[in-house]
Amino acid sequence: MMNKTVVIKEFGGSDQLKIVDMPAGEPGDGQVRIAHKACGLNYIDVYQRTGLYPLSLPQALGMEAAGVIEAVGAGVTHVKVGDRVAYASMPPGSYCERRVMPAAQVCPLPDEISFEQGAAMMLQGMTVQYLFHRTTPLSKGDTVLFHAAAGGVGLIACQWAKSEGITLIGTAGSDEKCQLALDHGATHCINYTTENFEEKVKELTGGAGVDVVMDSVGESTFEGSLNSLKPLGMMITFGNASGPVPPFNLAQLGAKGSLKITRPTLFTHIGKHEDCQEMARHLFSKVISGDVKIVIGQEFALDDVTAAHDALEARRTTGSTILTV
Known part of the structure; x- marks a missing residue:
């Protein structure tokens, strides 16, 4: 099963973003495979692309997405095949069609919230949650x-x-x-x-x-x-x-x-499974109640990831930006 994935082989400008086909693989213990519907774009992705936050290369980019569980590895009990889910999580790698990843920070996505909203809200929304409630x-x-x-x-x-x-x-x-x-x-x-x-x-x-x-x-x-x-x-x-x-x-x-x-960083706050799930539930409740509306200012196709990064760096964006898969 091949999988369109955005990777960088060198640090630098948006021209370093390359789309390649990679095998999706099967989930191991404590992992899931997710078929993505939308992926979130965040400024941390720029920091990682430029090398401000160094990564081992080559490296797939992207920190959040939403989609449907395709396969579940041993020991995973909080989600099952067919569940709608969303996540913000290390390691990077969400700019892709499907992904095998650790399950601990993958969160069940309520039916009231769309995949596009889910992809746009996890990193940014849980950041706000820890800024206002955990810092x-x-x-x-x-x-x-x-x-x-x-x-x-x-x-x-x-x-x-x-x-x-x-x-x-x-x-x-x-x-x-x-x-x-x-x-x-x-x-x-x-x-x-x-x-x-x-x-x-x-x-x-x-x-x-x-x-x-x-x-x-x-x-x-x-x-x-x-x-x-x-x-x-x-x-x-x-x-x-x-x-x-x-x-x-x-x-x-x-x-x-x-x-x-x-x-602080979000990834410290969501490092424990139970903390991450609790923070996500708090965020979801804010959105479902109408207290918080997720504003998606821009949508780009996964193939247009270079243009998306350019817009973000030039401060031509408002609200959240997503890549559609």
Whole structure:
């Protein structure tokens, strides 16, 4: 059974993405084989393609997808052949027609959620779940600064915050993107191309600053993010779309108000089977209830994966992006 798969043999630009035919194989102990219906596209895929997050080469890319279980290996009890499923998981390899992979992070997908939504929501939605529920205590009335608020993670975060009574101040790179964030529940949104977000945050909070910053942009926003926190505030840096944060003096955290900082990853949080399944159920409940709507801004065919990466890197995307199989 041959299987169209996207791989890289060298790190570099989107031209390194190659489509090859590979055998799908049979699942071993603790594994399943999934026939994909749609695959998710995320900025971590770019980091892996460029070598910012090094991988052993050659390597298939992609971290999430949704589809139907075709075969189940020994010891797998939480899903069976014919089940609808979705996942975000290491190792990479979801840009393909079908895949044999570890079953622990594969989650039953409720009938109320489409394959396209499932492929678009797992990595980004469970990221929001751990940001709001597993990283630092957040309560109704708290204020969060969220960068890239019109992206896939951002639009979920805007809705999540609104559903829990949390004030979310977003940033985005255009008035149109700011309006999109506002339409999805952001309390305020700052166009960072026309306003200094640090100054605007101080204005919006009466000089107090925010309780938490959630920053996936990295180098270009890091200093301003720290300066936007109130004393004892928490800086969550969970990505680096503008480049990695350079080394900095930890004494800054004391000087700026005994700040806290953490650099979490989704894959630590979903590392245990039971934690992953619980996080996924929480996400699914948010979507089924209508608190969170999954916005798929772009769809590309698997064969057009190069164009999809180009659009993502050029910041021409809003919401989530998927590859259809």
